[in-house]
Amino acid sequence: MRSQFKTITATVLALALGGDAATAQGDGGVEVLHWWTSGGEAAALNVLKEDLEKQGIGWTDMPVAGGGGEQAMTVLRARVTAGNAPTAVQGLGFDILDWANQGSLADLNAVAAEEGWDSVIPAALQKFARVDGKWVSAPVNVHSTNWVWANKAVLDANGIAVPTTWEEFTAALDKLKAAGVTPIAHGGQAWQEATVFDAVAMSVLGPNGYQAAFIDLDEAVLGGDRMKEAFDRMAVIRANVDDNFSGRDWNLATAMVINGTAGFQMMGDWAKGEFLNAGKVPGQDFLCFRFPGTTEQVIFNADQFMMFDQGGSVSAGQAALASAILSPSFQSAFNVVKGSVPARTDVSDEAFDDCGKKGMKDLAAAASSGNLFGSMAHGHAAPASVKNAIYDVVTAHFNGAYDSTTAVTELVDAVSIAR
Ligand code: BGC
Secondary structure, eight states, X not given: OHHHHHHHHHHHHHHHHOOHHHHHHHTTOEEEEEOOOSHHHHHHHHHHHHHHHHTTOOEEEEEOOOGGGHHHHHHXXXXXXXXXXXXXXXXXXXXXXXXXXXXXXXXXXXXXXXXXXXXXXXHHHXXXXXXXXXXXXXXXXXXXXXEEEEEHHHHXXXXXXXXXXXXXXXXXXXXXXHTTOEEEOOOBSHHXXXXXXXXXXXXXXXXXXXXXXXXXXXXXXXXXXXXXHHHHHXXXXXXXXXXXXXXXXXXXXXXXXXXXXEEEEXXXXXXXXXXXXXXXXXXXXXXXXXXXXXXXXXXXXXXXXXXXXXXXXXXXXXXXXXXXXXXHHHHXXXXXXXXXXXXXXXXXXTTSOHHHHHHHHHXXXXXXXXXXXXXXXTTSSSOHHHHHHXXXXXXXXXXXXXXXXHHHHXXXXXXXXXX
């Protein structure tokens, strides 16, 4: 922990003092702060870099490793405090609204109007991209957290069909354990436990309960019997991970499913980018399915690029980046690689593999049937303070600090203090 802190502190200092940004902005280029550092993420980011380079827009890369973006947000705060905000920053949900409300973000209305963003970007995303009628960020994609990724050969070898209920899922875990395979590949980091909890809680609470707990912060649901059952299921999951899970990065957990040392991973669809980057084919090498009990629901998070106000109107680089991000051809090319689905409703699914096609279909169906919900784990359900409070309880319970009965009491207290 201490050495991780040192690394972050050193990174913060280096980035806060960094001089490259001025060059990038001076020549109409962009300095981009992001956390896309895994193999699959970097491959997707390259699609964007190359797109801009073709237009002669310089790119200064500011990667800050750490899935879910917590470390990137720490670096961002230091940069803004030092008066040296990057040009463009990857952001999620409520974080974007916070920066907009602090007056830090540039006005993208001119680009948005010229390109008709209002009519092609879904309402669920506009909620996190427009503040007081002003577009403040450019949506790149729509990810979803309630997926399970499985190694097909491992499932076949153990006579396991895709589980559709919690009971079938736990029966599959038992079979894998008996066969000496790690049932669930997991990385023990708070944001990963919260990502799993998104799906587990949805499966127990149902869509109304998920909304009440994580979006409306209803104490009766946060502290209720069904929430206790969700924690009980988390304990079952904990009993099915390997001994070395603590601190593991999410992409290393995905690698365990890719190489067949583990059967399943519960993770957002950025995991698909890792399978593709390893040359694996959906349906043949790996399977994607919704977490049992959440087949109708889509728990979403959308990556966006916030454009930080550089003192004046939007720079040429920022406008070019925003425009490139929302172009239909980029939306297809990027999301095919990233594992996500387009942030525009008018992009064809032709170039997408079966998991991508399913993702697009699920999203449209969930949006029209009232089954689309912002991800608690990825900042689309409640502001960061509440999110972090939930992280603390979920991760403490997962690591055995207390039982499920105590966890629900802690959850109510933590959320009430944080909100
Ligand atoms: C982001 C994804 C990213 C993942 C892991 C999520 O919060 O939305 O784009 O791949 O974190 O780093």
